[in-house]
Amino acid sequence: MDLYSGHINRLIDELASLPGIGGKSAQRLAFYIINLPKDRVKKLADSITNARENVHYCKVCCTLTDDDICPICNNPNRDHKTIMVVENARDLAAYEKTGKFEGVYHVLHGAISPMLGIGPGDIRLTELMQRLQTEDVEEVIVATNSSLEGETTAMYISKLVKPTGIKVTRIASGVPVGGDLEYIDEVTLLRALEGRTEL
Amino acid sequence: MDLYSGHINRLIDELASLPGIGGKSAQRLAFYIINLPKDRVKKLADSITNARENVHYCKVCCTLTDDDICPICNNPNRDHKTIMVVENARDLAAYEKTGKFEGVYHVLHGAISPMLGIGPGDIRLTELMQRLQTEDVEEVIVATNSSLEGETTAMYISKLVKPTGIKVTRIASGVPVGGDLEYIDEVTLLRALEGRTEL
Numbered sequence: 001m002d003l004y005s006g007h008i009n010r011l012i013d014e015l016a017s018l019p020g021i022g023g024k025s026a027q028r029l030a031f032y033i034i035n036l037p038k039d040r041v042k043k044l045a046d047s048i049t050n051a052r053e054n055v056h057y058c059k060v061c062c063t064l065t066d067d068d069i070c071p072i073c074n075n076p077n078r079d080h081k082t083i084m085v086v087e088n089a090r091d092l093a094a095y096e097k098t099g100k101f102e103g104v105y106h107v108l109h110g111a112i113s114p115m116l117g118i119g120p121g122d123i124r125l126t127e128l129m130q131r132l133q134t135e136d137v138e139e140v141i142v143a144t145n146s147s148l149e150g151e152t153t154a155m156y157i158s159k160l161v162k163p164t165g166i167k168v169t170r171i172a173s174g175v176p177v178g179g180d181l182e183y184i185d186e187v188t189l190l191r192a193l194e195g196r197t198e199l
Numbered sequence: 200m201d202l203y204s205g206h207i208n209r210l211i212d213e214l215a216s217l218p219g220i221g222g223k224s225a226q227r228l229a230f231y232i233i234n235l236p237k238d239r240v241k242k243l244a245d246s247i248t249n250a251r252e253n254v255h256y257c258k259v260c261c262t263l264t265d266d267d268i269c270p271i272c273n274n275p276n277r278d279h280k281t282i283m284v285v286e287n288a289r290d291l292a293a294y295e296k297t298g299k300f301e302g303v304y305h306v307l308h309g310a311i312s313p314m315l316g317i318g319p320g321d322i323r324l325t326e327l328m329q330r331l332q333t334e335d336v337e338e339v340i341v342a343t344n345s346s347l348e349g350e351t352t353a354m355y356i357s358k359l360v361k362p363t364g365i366k367v368t369r370i371a372s373g374v375p376v377g378g379d380l381e382y383i384d385e386v387t388l389l390r391a392l393e394g395r396t397e398l
Binding site for chain 2: 004005006007008010011013014018019020021025027028029030031032033034036038041042043044045046047048049050051052053054055064065066067070088089090093
């Protein structure tokens with residue numbers, strides 16, 4: 001016999017299928033939702049449907065946006081000659097939060113990963129190369145993650161872009177600010193050493 | 200400036216308002232949802248709306264159900280003379296999972312907590328007393344949690360029910376099965392000692 005009613009079970013199953021939500025959390029969330037006021041529940045369900053229906057890729061940088069062209073690409077005050085390439089919209093947001101990057105972005109929506117069967121054709125590289133041909137770009141900053149996939153993607157991009165004569169740079173890899181050397185892995189320590197700069 | 204589009208921000212805000220989901224998890228979930236196939240997203244949103252719209256209290260035991268009367272109260276093979284009183288539907292499910300309890304339930308939807316301003320009138324005690332008057336009940340097993348609120352509620356119920364002549368019992372409190380005495384708090388150890396039974 002099912003422990004809960006059909007509707008509750010369906011809700012629990014749906015919630016438990018989301019990443020990072022286990023069976024117990026799904027149960028707790030389901031009961032929380034059932035006890036919410038109806039208008040709050042409607043807002044929650046609508047926000048899910050609306051986000052999926054109305055969010056699409058920016059025609060220029062491929063980030064997720066409500067409009068045809070995202071507010072960053074549409075902003076004339078940004079430096080459109082400097083493109084930072086990131087793996088996803090969350091990484092874009094992370095750099096935007098610093099408030100110090102004045103250029104524009106290009107979102108790949110992934111990284112090359114032979115292990116997962118993700119090749120160069122599966123991420124937004126064609127769109128990047130088209131931008132470099134049509135726009136007046138001076139520098140491409142590759143800010144993919146410092147993981148195996150991120151590094152592979154960075155190498156691939158550098159090989160693609162170099163023949164065009166456009167400068168390609170890679171964000172520095174090293175000891176994070178506030179990081180304690182004792183607890184940092186050897187690869188990072190060696191990277192930090194290689195990337196040392198003069199004081 | 201907002202880091203994401205309006206729809207994404209609204210979805211993140213809605214998700215982050217749920218219990219146990221922080222800002223980072225809400226962000227991860229939102230991007231996961233945006234990348235799901237449309238029919239999966241519709242199923243998720245519908246399950247939320249449907250659960251809230253169609254789930255209500257069982258007219259007999261107050262548990263959450265799709266029908267007027269829940270399958271347990273409707274089951275003639277259950278022992279309707281024994282009512283187990285629990286705080287919520289999850290506790291009911293926990294006892295149902297044991298598969299050994301043949302009686303029926305009464306769900307209070309809370310416990311008396313002067314700290315949180317929850318009095319006897321805020322939980323489904325009136326409904327319980329009405330059942331005891333109209334149904335042929337032999338025993339009320341109080342299975343509220345072993346917390347301050349649960350114990351207070353248990354005492355309160357015992358005082359209400361005793362004058363009716365119906366037997367009131369309380370589930371045992373003690374060392375959990377598999378529990379290591381070394382790591383168990385003193386109150387539990389004393390409870391286990393008080394509640395010792397002959398071998």
